[in-house]
Amino acid sequence: MMDMTTKSFAGESAPTFTGNRALQIEEPLVFEIGSAVTCGVDLEEPEAVESRLGDMERTEAIGLAGLSEPEAVRHYVRLSQKNYSIDSGIFPLGSCTMKHNPRLNEKMARLPGFGDIHPLQPQRTVEGAVRAMAELSDWLMTLTGMPAVALSPKAGAHGELCGMIAIRAALEARGEAATRRVVLVPDSAHGTNPATAALLGFQVRPVAAGKDGTVHIGAVREALGDDVAAMMLTNPNTCGLFEPEIAEIAAALHDAGAYLYCDGANFNAIAGKVRPGDLGVDAMHINLHKTFSTPHGGGGPGAGPVVFSKALAPFAPLPLLKLEGDAWTLVEDSPAASDGAGEGAPRPFGRLVAFHGQMGMFTRALTYMLSFGADGIRQASEDAVLNANYIRAKLRDVMSQPFGDRACMHEVLFDDSFLKGTGLTTLDFAKAMIDEGFHPMTVYFPLVVHGAMLIEPTESESKHSLDQFIAALRGLALAAREGETERFKGAPRFAPRRRLDETRAARQPVLRWRPKEATAS
Numbered sequence: 001m002m003d004m005t006t007k008s009f010a011g012e013s014a015p016t017f018t019g020n021r022a023l024q025i026e027e028p029l030v031f032e033i034g035s036a037v038t039c040g041v042d043l044e045e046p047e048a049v050e051s052r053l054g055d056m057e058r059t060e061a062i063g064l065a066g067l068s069e070p071e072a073v074r075h076y077v078r079l080s081q082k083n084y085s086i087d088s089g090i091f092p093l094g095s096c097t098m099k100h101n102p103r104l105n106e107k108m109a110r111l112p113g114f115g116d117i118h119p120l121q122p123q124r125t126v127e128g129a130v131r132a133m134a135e136l137s138d139w140l141m142t143l144t145g146m147p148a149v150a151l152s153p154k155a156g157a158h159g160e161l162c163g164m165i166a167i168r169a170a171l172e173a174r175g176e177a178a179t180r181r182v183v184l185v186p187d188s189a190h191g192t193n194p195a196t197a198a199l200l201g202f203q204v205r206p207v208a209a210g211k212d213g214t215v216h217i218g219a220v221r222e223a224l225g226d227d228v229a230a231m232m233l234t235n236p237n238t239c240g241l242f243e244p245e246i247a248e249i250a251a252a253l254h255d256a257g258a259y260l261y262c263d264g265a266n267f268n269a270i271a272g273k274v275r276p277g278d279l280g281v282d283a284m285h286i287n288l289h290k291t292f293s294t295p296h297g298g299g300g301p302g303a304g305p306v307v308f309s310k311a312l313a314p315f316a317p318l319p320l321l322k323l324e325g326d327a328w329t330l331v332e333d334s335p336a337a338s339d340g341a342g343e344g345a346p347r348p349f350g351r352l353v354a355f356h357g358q359m360g361m362f363t364r365a366l367t368y369m370l371s372f373g374a375d376g377i378r379q380a381s382e383d384a385v386l387n388a389n390y391i392r393a394k395l396r397d398v399m400s401q402p403f404g405d406r407a408c409m410h411e412v413l414f415d416d417s418f419l420k421g422t423g424l425t426t427l428d429f430a431k432a433m434i435d436e437g438f439h440p441m442t443v444y445f446p447l448v449v450h451g452a453m454l455i456e457p458t459e460s461e462s463k464h465s466l467d468q469f470i471a472a473l474r475g476l477a478l479a480a481r482e483g484e485t486e487r488f489k490g491a492p493r494f495a496p497r498r499r500l501d502e503t504r505a506a507r508q509p510v511l512r513w514r515p516k517e518a519t520a521s
């Protein structure tokens, strides 16, 4: 029976009897609602069978909660209503490109010829799907100006791994893998870049970005030597700025016998405007789940195809796409040594994944490309940049920019100097945004900027939505300046939970539910 003593809702005054606040229901865990001794459905007693598990057999009940269908539906719907999503509002996480996923993409991905196929089906029964993969490859190579692509990597970081393995294979083919052990990584890079290099056994040599937030050729030349295998450079970079010296950097690397890996996670700012191949890039991953709008986040499937320059193309992993007559086929075996004799002949480094990649993501991305068209893709990039600069221009008098008042690409970076003297931090500011009904921007990244706040609105936000967002941030910035400390320190006040102790949650995670009696003892 419900305890009818008044409960405070999220520690606020005006408590309710239930702990609920209108439609914000204080939802217990599923184990606390259901009981292990009841079952929501009528199941026949299973036939007794002889156990083959020996002493591995479970001796106690598993303790799963039994819920009726309406109880189960309500539980999960209530939980889902606590989620913030791109379908409920602007999701301004910098570096994440949380843009609208057109529903047409979903419809196409569910067509039986794409959605219901199996990777072990004979190829002649999936010719249409393989053709769609070839068409997607063609778009990616055309947009980047690069001659080869591997579709199979399943995320941006996985693409980095793929590109860097190809670089290692190219160095092995040149007999230089043992001597070129260093990868240059700017200090503003996404953490996955040094992690990828280290995972492959390379030594990471940091390159400091200049005072303007970009990498300069002088710093690269200083770090270059005949021990360098490659540089991993993000463009546009994590500060939302285009790297203006990238072509010179590529030339310097090539002169020194090294390769340029470009982290193309931010390709959404330049797709249709700049071809990385023209800048001298040797390998680059593209996060389909960002640039080409397929859904991402929450551990969902992603796709990080990698495009390769002429120098690296032979080392691209299996499967390879090949046109035979008028049908596309997937080549799944390495060519025989005799076939690979000539320079430029395929010598794949192997496979990266068991099958061929994420068909659902391929279909969604190709649908996006075909429905936008080349001009639409260019406009999407322009609008993403325009929206970020609109926010920048409307907030520059109340918030602070770390690299001066200059145009940005698809994301605008603020720092915490506008909070100086207020006693407030970037975290306080971000938490107060939750009370205003907005998901916070990315905070404390990139690490090179103190108290960073990175906002990426994407092209899919309307002016109306941007104006609402800007009004909230202006209001908060002014409130901070006027000393309304409580508004921030206590935030979020209206969310189902107040500020959590994130450090403790990370250091002492409670990963298993136990009945109350067990926890008390």
Ligand SMILES: Cc1ncc(COP(=O)(O)O)c(C=O)c1O
Pocket: 095, 096, 155, 156, 157, 158, 190, 192, 234, 238, 263, 265, 266, 287, 302, 304
């Ligand atoms: C600049 C940059 N590089 C790499 C990645 C890694 O991509 P993924 O999360 O798909 O592995 C991200 C992710 O957002 C990114 O922003």
